[in-house]
Amino acid sequence: MPATACGATRSTGLALLVACAALTAGTGCRVVRDDERDKGAPAGAPAGVTQAFDAAGWVASVWDAQVLPLYEAQAVPIGPVLEALAGGLDAAGQRYGRRADAEGSPWTFTVKGSGRVVSVDTESRAGTMVVAVETPTGPQEVTLQLGPVVRGTALRDSLPFFKFGDVTNQIEFAQVARALNDRAVAGLAGAVDGLRAPGTQVAFSGAMNLASGGDPRQVTPVALRAGGK
Amino acid sequence: MKTTRRVSLLLLASLLGALLLPSTASAAGKKLIVIITPSHDNPFFKQEAVGAEARAKELGYDTLVLVHNDDSNKQNDLFDTAIARKAAAIILDNAGADATVAAVKKAKDAGIPSFLIDREINATGIAVAQIVSNNYQGATLGAEEFVKRMGEKGAFAELVGKESDTNAGIRSKGYHDVIDQYPALKMVTRQSANWSQTEAFSKTESILQANPGIKGIISGNDTMAMGAMAALEAAGRKDVIVVGFDGSNDVRDAIKAGKIAATVLQPAYREAQYAVELADKFIKTGSTGKPEKISMDCVLITAKNAGKLESFALKEK
Numbered sequence: 001m002p003a004t005a006c007g008a009t010r011s012t013g014l015a016l017l018v019a020c021a022a023l024t025a026g027t028g029c030r031v032v033r034d035d036e037r038d039k040g041a042p043a044g045a046p047a048g049v050t051q052a053f054d055a056a057g058w059v060a061s062v063w064d065a066q067v068l069p070l071y072e073a074q075a076v077p078i079g080p081v082l083e084a085l086a087g088g089l090d091a092a093g094q095r096y097g098r099r100a101d102a103e104g105s106p107w108t109f110t111v112k113g114s115g116r117v118v119s120v121d122t123e124s125r126a127g128t129m130v131v132a133v134e135t136p137t138g139p140q141e142v143t144l145q146l147g148p149v150v151r152g153t154a155l156r157d158s159l160p161f162f163k164f165g166d167v168t169n170q171i172e173f174a175q176v177a178r179a180l181n182d183r184a185v186a187g188l189a190g191a192v193d194g195l196r197a198p199g200t201q202v203a204f205s206g207a208m209n210l211a212s213g214g215d216p217r218q219v220t221p222v223a224l225r226a227g228g229k
Numbered sequence: 230m231k232t233t234r235r236v237s238l239l240l241l242a243s244l245l246g247a248l249l250l251p252s253t254a255s256a257a258g259k260k261l262i263v264i265i266t267p268s269h270d271n272p273f274f275k276q277e278a279v280g281a282e283a284r285a286k287e288l289g290y291d292t293l294v295l296v297h298n299d300d301s302n303k304q305n306d307l308f309d310t311a312i313a314r315k316a317a318a319i320i321l322d323n324a325g326a327d328a329t330v331a332a333v334k335k336a337k338d339a340g341i342p343s344f345l346i347d348r349e350i351n352a353t354g355i356a357v358a359q360i361v362s363n364n365y366q367g368a369t370l371g372a373e374e375f376v377k378r379m380g381e382k383g384a385f386a387e388l389v390g391k392e393s394d395t396n397a398g399i400r401s402k403g404y405h406d407v408i409d410q411y412p413a414l415k416m417v418t419r420q421s422a423n424w425s426q427t428e429a430f431s432k433t434e435s436i437l438q439a440n441p442g443i444k445g446i447i448s449g450n451d452t453m454a455m456g457a458m459a460a461l462e463a464a465g466r467k468d469v470i471v472v473g474f475d476g477s478n479d480v481r482d483a484i485k486a487g488k489i490a491a492t493v494l495q496p497a498y499r500e501a502q503y504a505v506e507l508a509d510k511f512i513k514t515g516s517t518g519k520p521e522k523i524s525m526d527c528v529l530i531t532a533k534n535a536g537k538l539e540s541f542a543l544k545e546k
Contacts, residue, residue: 171399
């Protein structure tokens, strides 16, 4: 059976991963496979899909303990990030962002900011709120994803304690992204209704992925409330 | 006759010389990189081989390019060849997530490092690197564009690849991860066309007869998207949204002509080159300096950026 950096086997569960991740602070705790892999996958499931992997459970266990604190402690003001982006994505990324150790990966920015609501679209299932935030060179619009459908993997990619090699394959990697997005949307529930009027002052924190400098400034928020300035 | 015999002997000698030449060259210091992919009939795999070979030659290696045709037994034989030729490294787009593990291990035991591209295997610690085309991420990009172009509602059909191929399932799952979040989008049928253009053509013909109300077809790869497009044209249906996957030049041209809405580029050429660069670093220093598993994101191709696409690579500016 494959061993783990933390001495936990797959069957002892994700809770240990969480504990390990907390203890080792990103020193490479792995979700570990064992011989159970591929068993119990329903007919028609792609090869390599592990039904035992519980992405939502893992996310539930790290959300309050690690994800929210990360955003409180490490989010950078979005104004200077937007300004830096005008000078080139790579330069801005090196200064304010993080990127998986692979060519072609997007830059991920963990940001916080505030601004005035420009518009809210909840007709689309991929709901959005456009906010004009102040930057040193004037206001710029960013789009906050409200869900229920959230695009992209920015939240997952923002976590320094989770990486591709921690799971068996790209499907589990994606399941973590989806579970994080779903958790974020659940946390926004109810917050949006009081903020719909254009001009409302809002504050937010969240993650933004940019694969090229021309990509839309789109943030997946983990927090959104009235206020800020 | 004496002269004849002498000529034959000379010929024989020169033939032998020619046969011996590659190993002589290796003996002179050039190391060998063996590049193994599925059949080059699919231009995607051909570009992988072309990209890897070009980079290996630039870096001063001899190359041997082989195809396994998605047959893991044949792949096993090719690994024996690489081992017999004392390859310095193997670049591999593999023939099965489970079946490949033993072959890669055999090479490792013989001291030959393997560098995987495109598809991952269900084991770590055996290959030195696995550069994985993130098909799932790519599929969600394609599906997001499909949903947008469909206006988040309406009937659609899905063409799935060869069911035995891991990526057929991964892409389908990625599509549904997005599409199934839109209750007003109704899938009327889901059929495999085995990655084949001709099969996709006939499947689409019958789908259109049975479901004339469909507004979209989402396809697991570009060759099937081309088949679907041809059937739609034959039926005079210009209103149906088609999305493919791979980023082939054929579909690029169809996007430019407004016949296909979008595809998803897997950076096959660059991925293969990157694998060779990691192999070169590993050969020279004993380490790639990177984690074994590296995910490479796919890129959405629409009318906006189709002009920059050429042979599975996106040219910036």
